[in-house]
Amino acid sequence: METAQTTQQSATQSAWNKRPLIISGPCSAETEEQVIATAQRLANTGKVDVLRAGIWKPRTKPGMFEGIGAKGLPWLQQAKKITGLPTTVEVATGKQVEDALTFDVDILWVGARTTVNPFSVQEVADALRGVDVPVLIKNPINPDLELWQGAVERISRAGIKQVGLIHRGFSSYGNTDFRNAPMWHLAIEMKRRLPGLPIINDPSHICGRRDILQATAQKAIDLDFDGLMIESHIDPDNAWSDAKQQITPERMGEMVANIRWRKEDTSSEEYHVNLEKLRQQINNLDDELMQILSQRMKVAEKIGQYKKDNNITILQTNRWNNILDRAYAKGEKLGLSKDFVTRYFDAVHMESIHHQNKIMKQ
């Protein structure tokens, strides 16, 4: 016989396994009405798989809204009862893990400010021993993959079988466009290191503003992320935390509907055979390019030797302008953009100077 508990567990499992996995809800649970209205409006969009809400909020400065605390957990329980959506909450201490589980939170997540601190991650891991609950781990605030991976290992070693990643961007001083710089290559490197783990993108905390959420979410999907976590609020401008980045549940539904979904792969044999042939061509061409570049450097070294013997400087500006002019003219005919030609020749030129410098120093 199916009990209410096993029904809920299977609802959580099907959400966890769904691709794309869409998680949405307010940055913070504020009032019972706000949590329930958000959940209902999200459920009505038909685009959401899991309801999120921050209950304990790690804030940069004291005096900011630090979350409603355990008092908000029954609101989430109620929202789940009404909508059937599984819930997820951020946990940072052993006590928070216990409280969240007492109120049947279905998926836990470790926040960016916790992932940076191995003491806290270990405390959360210890509280999870013997518990069967999926856990999502946000990247640490600073761009340090070892910390992110270390947190995954601590949670996994506590016996948690279902672990996933959330990419929410990295703090970087003086960065203009994003609240947290995405540094996509770091998320891609985590995917490479931990291929079995789902990775969800959190465009809300990356962007910190509404106008670039859609483009950022699209980029994540184009990079084959497994899902999105997007903050939504019934009255975004008046949210008690992260007001600038939250959107209404309806807008969130539209955003998900507007995304162009692409598949990473197809089972078509012909497609794979053809793709493999083309990739082989690319590999051969890359090998040839490297050979030619190496030959070019050897000629540069000979020139370096010759200049040294004649006591001439490495750089002759005229010659360099001449190389660039030739390259632009040729590049245009060959369909290579001026920007690419500039960057390519800059790199080649720097490498040549480096080789010639070695000769000069000998």
Ligand code: PEP
């Ligand atoms: C949040 O999800 O509301 C949050 C606090 O995120 P992060 O840990 O990414 O800053």
Ligand code: MN
């Ligand atoms: Mn937030």
